[in-house]
Amino acid sequence: MSEPAYDPAAPLTSSGNLRRRQLFSRLAEYGATAAAVLAVAVLAIVIYTVVTRGASALDLDFLVKAAPAGIGPELAGTAVIVAIATAIAMPVGVLIALFLTEYAGRRATRLIQLTLDLMNGLPSIIIGLFVFGLLVDQRKQSGFAASVALAIIEVPLIARGSQEVLQLVPGNLREAADALGVSRWRAVLGIVLPSALGGIVTATVLSVARAAGETAPLIFATSVFDPSRYSLNPFEALPNVPVRVFQLSEEANPSGFAEAWGLSFVLVSLILFASLGARALLARSKRKMAS
Amino acid sequence: MSATATSPTLDATRAAHARSARRRKRVDRIGDGALYGLCLLAALLAIATIVLIGYQVVQGASPAISKFGLGFLTDTTWQPNFGEFGAGSLIFGTAVSSFVALFLGAPIAISIGLYLSLLAPSGVRGVVAPLVEMLAAIPSVILGFWGVLVLAPFVQGTLEPWLHDTLGFIPIFGAPETTGASIFTASLILTIMVVPIIASVSRDLFSAVPHDVQDGARALGATRWEVIRGVVLPSTASGVVAASLLGLGRALGEAIAVAQVVGAGSEIQASLFRTGDTLAARIANQFPGALTEMHKASLFYLGVILLVIGLASNLVAQWIGRRFGYGGGAMR
Numbered sequence: 001m002s003e004p005a006y007d008p009a010a011p012l013t014s015s016g017n018l019r020r021r022q023l024f025s026r027l028a029e030y031g032a033t034a035a036a037v038l039a040v041a042v043l044a045i046v047i048y049t050v051v052t053r054g055a056s057a058l059d060l061d062f063l064v065k066a067a068p069a070g071i072g073p074e075l076a077g078t079a080v081i082v083a084i085a086t087a088i089a090m091p092v093g094v095l096i097a098l099f100l101t102e103y104a105g106r107r108a109t110r111l112i113q114l115t116l117d118l119m120n121g122l123p124s125i126i127i128g129l130f131v132f133g134l135l136v137d138q139r140k141q142s143g144f145a146a147s148v149a150l151a152i153i154e155v156p157l158i159a160r161g162s163q164e165v166l167q168l169v170p171g172n173l174r175e176a177a178d179a180l181g182v183s184r185w186r187a188v189l190g191i192v193l194p195s196a197l198g199g200i201v202t203a204t205v206l207s208v209a210r211a212a213g214e215t216a217p218l219i220f221a222t223s224v225f226d227p228s229r230y231s232l233n234p235f236e237a238l239p240n241v242p243v244r245v246f247q248l249s250e251e252a253n254p255s256g257f258a259e260a261w262g263l264s265f266v267l268v269s270l271i272l273f274a275s276l277g278a279r280a281l282l283a284r285s286k287r288k289m290a291s
Numbered sequence: 292m293s294a295t296a297t298s299p300t301l302d303a304t305r306a307a308h309a310r311s312a313r314r315r316k317r318v319d320r321i322g323d324g325a326l327y328g329l330c331l332l333a334a335l336l337a338i339a340t341i342v343l344i345g346y347q348v349v350q351g352a353s354p355a356i357s358k359f360g361l362g363f364l365t366d367t368t369w370q371p372n373f374g375e376f377g378a379g380s381l382i383f384g385t386a387v388s389s390f391v392a393l394f395l396g397a398p399i400a401i402s403i404g405l406y407l408s409l410l411a412p413s414g415v416r417g418v419v420a421p422l423v424e425m426l427a428a429i430p431s432v433i434l435g436f437w438g439v440l441v442l443a444p445f446v447q448g449t450l451e452p453w454l455h456d457t458l459g460f461i462p463i464f465g466a467p468e469t470t471g472a473s474i475f476t477a478s479l480i481l482t483i484m485v486v487p488i489i490a491s492v493s494r495d496l497f498s499a500v501p502h503d504v505q506d507g508a509r510a511l512g513a514t515r516w517e518v519i520r521g522v523v524l525p526s527t528a529s530g531v532v533a534a535s536l537l538g539l540g541r542a543l544g545e546a547i548a549v550a551q552v553v554g555a556g557s558e559i560q561a562s563l564f565r566t567g568d569t570l571a572a573r574i575a576n577q578f579p580g581a582l583t584e585m586h587k588a589s590l591f592y593l594g595v596i597l598l599v600i601g602l603a604s605n606l607v608a609q610w611i612g613r614r615f616g617y618g619g620g621a622m623r
Binding site (some may be wrong): 046124127183219279 | 344345421424426430516519546578594598604605
């Protein structure tokens with residue numbers, strides 16, 4: 001086992017190896033730090049560009065007026081599309097999360113979680129093709145089709161986020177309800193859901209932030225629109241921010257670029273604001289429930 | 292309960308109680324059933340959606356599938372005007388751009404994961420971690436737009452000439468094009484998208500490595516790097532691979548940002564600095580203007596390929612995760 005030449009009484013002398021090892025370790029640490037700095041720098045550059053080029057175009061008229069002068073219809077259209085999508089996705093997502101935490105056995109849980117993961121990993125352009133085949137082909141484009149596509153994107157996010165907080169609801173709350181003879185559905189609706197509400201809202205806001213910037217499915221569902229006219233009817237093609245940015249970026253037109261920067265600025269600030277706020281809220285409600 | 296004679300009023304209240312308890316029981320039975328039914332319905336809806344998506348995409352592609360068969364996968368001609376379609380060059384472009392993105396992004400992302408979980412002081416961590424996640428929150432269309440107007444000129448004017456001059460003897464670093472739209476630019480944009488995904492998953496993995504094992508290695512005289520190399524990375528290797536596969540899946544399926552910067556070329560070229568196209572980007576670029584049924588069906592066929600690749604990479608990531616003890620799926 002032990003080396004024959006080992007002499008416990010020998011003085012500990014440096015082989016000179018340690019310095020090299022420590023240097024290497026130091027370099028590796030610097031490397032990892034540099035990677036983090038790089039990522040933050042890229043974020044800063046992107047945001048800086050969007051802010052400096054977008055903010056100059058921004059004033060109230062730009063936000064409210066229609067096409068050549070402003071981006072009002074796109075903002076309104078995106079709001080309608082995302083609102084309908086969330087109205088579809090939130091109940092479905094929360095119910096799936098409830099099914100997973102309250103009812104499903106082991107097998108069913110695995111199957112449904114796999115489904116949610118696959119749904120989440122699905123390229124959004126595939127969802128676009130799906131919605132095109134289901135709702136647009138042989139008919140016409142509509143904001144509603146776009147909402148369905150975004151709902152498919154939102155459901156796994158809401159379900160997973162809600163499931164996480166539902167699992168954090170202390171088991172003794174459920175046990176107390178059982179001991180008092182409260183039926184399952186009353187316990188779920190009256191105790192479990194309300195105590196997880198903060199987390200569910202957070203998950204929903206995060207999913208909205210994700211859906212609002214999603215472009216690929218909207219190209220199929222609502223891309224032929226008139227940006228100079230307000231439209232709120234979800235059964236016709238609605239002007240919307242992402243597709244408009246995409247279209248403007250494909251044309252080599254400086255005034256179009258200015259408009260696209262303005263749109264990007266508004267969209268990015270809404271999304272970042274929402275996701276930062278939601279994250280802060282989530283951290284707080286998780287702390288509250290864990291304590 | 293009690294053996295003494297009961298007064299009529301007590302009897303009445305007792306009867307009322309029994310009645311209300313019965314009613315409550317009935318309501319509860321309905322309520323329990325309804326809630327369970329609704330939850331089950333929602334879960335089934337999710338499963339049905341996945342199945343329906345697969346069906347619908349294959350259905351849309353069926354004319355092209357029956358006309359071109361599997362030869363579609365290797366055929367590199369794409370001429371809508373002549374009704375000739377093949378996905379060869381697109382599969383090539385997708386593979387190249389995604390792998391370059393992963394090649395650049397995975398080491399960076401894993402380093403970020405290491406930094407955030409093991410090295411950063413907790414104050415810095417609390418700031419940097421959300422910032423890295425914010426990178427994932429930027430919509431792809433805006434990243435692509437930024438890519439067109441800011442990144443592409445820089446890549447074309449500075450980065451590509453430099454790489455070409457220093458490493459030009461390797462064929463992948465060919466002469467730059469005039470516009471800055473290239474597979475390489477697309478790869479850089481994809482790198483930006485892939486990094487936060489891999490970084491956040493690997494950060495969670497590294498934070499879950501038990502501290503006593505790391506402390507043991509430190510106590511034996513290992514340097515910080517040796518702890519990472521000898522303890523942290525080996526025990527999380529499978530999870531890191533799964534995370535990278537998730538990132539790869541994201542890169543393969545990204546349509547919009549790639550469509551904006553890749554330049555819609557349709558030849559297979561060795562140089563990264565030439566234009567190319569990917570499966571998803573081709574669908575996004577051409578679908579709105581597709582006139583013939585066969586053109587549409589061919590684009591759906593591209594979708595089928597994309598769906599198969601995407602599902603496969605996702606399932607393999609899941610399988611690795613389950614098989615080797617890391618249970619998280621698509622953590623985003």
